[in-house]
Amino acid sequence: MTSTIDDLIDAMTLEEQVSLLSGEDFWSLPAVERLGTGKLRVTDGPNGARGGGGLVGGVKATAFPVGISLGATWNVELLHEVGAALAEDTKSKNAHMLLAPTVNIQRSVTNGRNFECYSEDPILTAELAVAYIGGLQENGIAATIKHFAGNESEIERTTMSSQIDERSLREVYLIPFEWAVKKAGTKGVMTAYNKVNGTYASEHNWLLTEVLRGEWGFDGIVMSDWFGSHSTAPTVNAGLDLEMPGPPRDRGEKLVAAVEAGEVSRDTIRGRVRSILSVMEWTGALNDHRPFQERAEDRPEHRRLIRRAGAEGMVLLKNQNILPLAPGQRVAVIGPNAKAAQIMGGGSSQLNPHYRVSPWQGLVEALGEEALSYAPGCGNNRFEPLLQAPLTVEFFDNRTLEGPVVATETIQAAETFWVGAVADGKIPATYFSARLTGQFTPERSGTHRVGIASAGLARVFVNGRLIADAWTNWTKGRTFFEEGCDEVVGEIELEAGKPANITIDFATKDHSVLGLAALRMGIGLPLGADDITHAAAIASEADVALVFIGRNGEWDTEGSDLPEIALPGDQNALVAAIAEANPKTVVVLQSGGPVEMPWIDRVAGLVQAWYPGQEAGNAIADVLTGAAEPGGRLPQTFPVRWSDNPAFSQDPLVYPGQDGRVEYREGLLVGYRHYDNHGIDPLFPFGFGLSYTSFAYDNLTIDRSRIAAAAVNVTLDVRNTGDRAGSTVVQLYITPDNPPLKRPQKELKAFAKVALEPGESRRASFDLDARAFSYFDVDAQLWVAAPGNYTLTVATDAVTPIASERVTLTERVEQRP
The missing domain is CATH 3.20.20.300 (Glycoside hydrolase, family 3, N-terminal domain)
Incomplete structure (x- = not known):
């Protein structure tokens, strides 16, 4: 120093x-x-x-x-x-x-x-x-x-x-x-x-x-x-x-x-x-003594990078000669994520983006709106749809909404986090109350659902009537990093086009661990069976139906695990109805991980698009139209059902935990290792992904000149045999034949992303050192590469080998951690 x-x-x-x-x-x-x-x-x-x-x-x-x-x-x-x-x-x-x-x-x-x-x-x-x-x-x-x-x-x-x-x-x-x-x-x-x-x-x-x-x-x-x-x-x-x-x-x-x-x-x-x-x-x-100033810099080079990275992360999971889309087709755009730009998950990684591009907007730009038709079909919200309207917020220097208003501000939606201080820094965010007022204008008449969730006490009045009360009997739930209550929902009849006055009362309460105050209020008219029927009719009239389903940042969020991996709401029924109406159906899935897919055999195509950032819709349209390749391979195994997952157990100590403890009893058998060792077939294996082109793999060679140090070099020729540029991921797994203690059947130890033009070849190379062959000896506190035979398998995913060779370590090699 x-x-x-x-x-x-x-x-x-x-x-x-x-x-x-x-x-x-x-x-x-x-x-x-x-x-x-x-x-x-x-x-x-x-x-x-x-x-x-x-x-x-x-x-x-x-x-x-x-x-x-x-x-x-x-x-x-x-x-x-x-x-x-x-x-x-x-x-x-x-x-x-x-x-x-x-x-x-x-x-x-x-x-x-x-x-x-x-x-x-x-x-x-x-x-x-x-x-x-x-x-x-x-x-x-x-x-x-x-x-x-x-x-x-x-x-x-x-x-x-x-x-x-x-x-x-x-x-x-x-x-x-x-x-x-x-x-x-x-x-x-x-x-x-x-x-x-x-x-x-x-x-x-x-x-x-x-x-x-x-x-x-x-x-x-x-x-x-x-x-x-x-x-x-x-x-x-x-x-x-x-x-x-x-x-x-x-x-x-x-x-x-x-x-x-x-x-x-x-x-x-x-x-x-x-x-x-x-x-x-x-x-x-x-x-650094510069005056503190934050800038919003929307750089064109960042836009291009996000669009490219988003497409490269998308995984083509099924393609029965339907993708990329042929030009001149009539395309039905269906689903709850079609016009919603699902660009990120929830929690502390959230931010206020420069913009959001939805799949609908991306497809309009790529294909023209005249080629598209649209129907939502169903919803997939965890909470009632967020009230998107200006709200005036009045702050009080107490928890009782009494006395003078000490500050006023305007927010653009009924979701806010208060941390540190509020009211222009006048009041700590752990001790205040606030009244929010605004309006909601229904698009359709009917029984609307009004929901409120809060880290603090909150209640919602519509036209002066208390509709949702998370104040009187507030109970800790799974929102706002486990500092908030679960959503409390009430109902009210509203008339289309007639503005309704919204008032939200809020007051802080003593927190558990995290010193924050927050609320989220939503209002909406639920979709029903008629909406799925209408979506199916729209799909039946199109050449291709694209169904945009999955989750959003309300489900995939810090502070709350998922209750299951079935798609929320009526999305499975929606996919089934669309596939019945049009056999040329492609599902575009946006989620932060696997979902169960009871409809997988009935759709012609499936793209996992994740949450690809502010260019989401453009990146999705690039992949669907073939302007970009779906360059992704699964980084997580997709099981057929939730119960196939390594952490699933009838014993709550294994998951989700009990009495303040969660036991990782599966040990080393995480992810694909679990499926290997228990003989469970996944829906889609770790490392899997299809391409718009094809590849050949030849001439696996192993350099054993450094074998005494438990180090080898592995090389393989990769050739693009198709007529489009594309990429593949070559994965190298190691299997010890007779290890001195229990080990996974195989473990990923190296990989290479290889991008090739049509007809182009390249040699992929992997250097493996002693750690690649080692287990950790807890008693000796050493990494140990034990003598014996090891099978080196080059594969395109965890269940699809290309070629394999055996190497023999003749000496025990030890390394300090």
């Missing part, structure tokens, strides 16, 4: 040192004004740099594809590009660190945050994370890899203990973090909310000090997730540098007192401060 930083620490009082170990506000650390330091500012990611605004509203930002969409690209070079572009967007928000990437493993198909993660496989996740971090940090923005560790579910995540044996931790869940430190040099690590084997991750000495710093050599900032620190001395002593957000809850004066009482040493404080200052120096924050 430079003498400059040590000199700076020496010049600080204890109070000034301690001030740097917690946030000043929601997004920044305090400056030490006496010594002229700047402020370190962070912003949320990973699919965009949101800036200092809330989860809705605020300065506009660029919405990139979500994690699972990027994971489906299997393209490390593309992830590097995305990281570099996000560095530019982070700078536009006057921030120095991006809270990204998210690299937790997709253990369960129902995890609400799967959309934010790359894959069920640790190697694919690690490779992509390293590239993403490289793109960020080569452009001066510090990455903050998260959530360390064991956050594979959103159920009671702030208190749940993930019970994971050390071997599974080492071989599965820690690998992306290890690679991020050792290969990418990540400057930040964020701890998970949950406990790991009984100890909160934010005060877990083994994770933070022994493994992260001691074994891996991490020298950056370890920060808590927001409100994820639960103690003073234990977190500091365990290795947590930074408590976020501010103002401090567990540090500040409490930490000064702990030092003076001898509970925390001054050397420990110096070490934590040194970590903070080193990253501030690296990012330039230490001497």
Whole structure:
């Protein structure tokens, strides 16, 4: 560490040192004004740099594809590009660190945050994370890899203990973090909310000090997730540098007192401060005295990158000679996601995008509106449709809606998060009340449903009548990061075209863990059986029917796992009806993970489009029309049914958890490993995806010249045998023939994305080192490549081998972790 930083620490009082170990506000650390330091500012990611605004509203930002969409690209070079572009967007928000990437493993198909993660496989996740971090940090923005560790579910995540044996931790869940430190040099690590084997991750000495710093050599900032620190001395002593957000809850004066009482040493404080200052120096924050200003930069090159990345992540799962669409066809555009731009998931990765392109808009641009017809068919909302209308918000400096109005503002929709302070900073966001007023004009007459969900007390009046009451008997539920109630719904008759007056009363209440206030109010007229019948009639008159179904950010969201993986609402019935009306039906699925597909044999085509960012509709239209190739391969196994999933169990201790514990009893058998070892056929296997062209694979060769060190080089010729440009993903799996202890049947150890013009050939090459052959010996605390035979299989997915060769390791090779 430079003498400059040590000199700076020496010049600080204890109070000034301690001030740097917690946030000043929601997004920044305090400056030490006496010594002229700047402020370190962070912003949320990973699919965009949101800036200092809330989860809705605020300065506009660029919405990139979500994690699972990027994971489906299997393209490390593309992830590097995305990281570099996000560095530019982070700078536009006057921030120095991006809270990204998210690299937790997709253990369960129902995890609400799967959309934010790359894959069920640790190697694919690690490779992509390293590239993403490289793109960020080569452009001066510090990455903050998260959530360390064991956050594979959103159920009671702030208190749940993930019970994971050390071997599974080492071989599965820690690998992306290890690679991020050792290969990418990540400057930040964020701890998970949950406990790991009984100890909160934010005060877990083994994770933070022994493994992260001691074994891996991490020298950056370890920060808590927001409100994820639960103690003073234990977190500091365990290795947590930074408590976020501010103002401090567990540090500040409490930490000064702990030092003076001898509970925390001054050397420990110096070490934590040194970590903070080193990253501030690296990012330039230490001497950054620019006035704080956030800019909305909608760059054309970012638009192009998002559109290209979105298409490259789309996975063609079925194609009976129907895609790409032939020119001149009449196309029926059906479904709840057809005119809704589902560009991202829910939770802390949300942002206010520059724009949203729906599939309908993308197809209008590509085909012309005269070629299209439309019907929604059914809905897929988890909540009642959000009220999209201006609302006046009046704030009161109490929880009783009494006294003078201290501030007024206008919001454009009935969804808002309040954090830090409200009313122009006059009132803390944990203690106030507000009245929101506006209007709703129905498009159709009928019985409308009115819903309210809130982190705080809330009630909705329509034309002066109380319709939805989440105030009188408020009960904690699964909204707003488990700080909110489940939606409370009431009904009222409304007349088409006649405005209805809406009033929402809100008051804060004591929170559980996260200091936020929030509400969401929706109103709508439900669709019914007649709407499916009408959609089928529209489809029957078209040459091709495109059905846009799936989920949205209400379902795929931080803070709430999915109740199941069946499609919500009447979407299965809709697909069945459309397929019956028109055999040339293509389903375009948008979701953050697998869904059950009882209709799969009745449709001609299926594209998994994920949540591909603000260019969603254009990227989808590019793939459907053939302007772009569907370049994706599944980063997660799609099971036939939910019960096939590795974490599914009749014992709630395995999932979703019980009495504050969730046991990872499947051990190493996560994802495709589970299906292999239990002989379960998936609906679509890990790594699967079709193309608009074809490929040949030849001449598998293995260089064994370094076999004594348990290292080999594998090469293979790949040739595009079709008449279109396209890409394939060559996957290399290793199977130990007779391992000294139980191992998965096979494990992905390397892959290559190969893009080729028609007739073009290229040689794919894979370097495997000893770690590729190793298991972790917990007793010896060593990585061990055991002597014996190993089968190396090159494949196009987890169940489709191309060629295989056997290699023999004659020596035991050991490595320290």
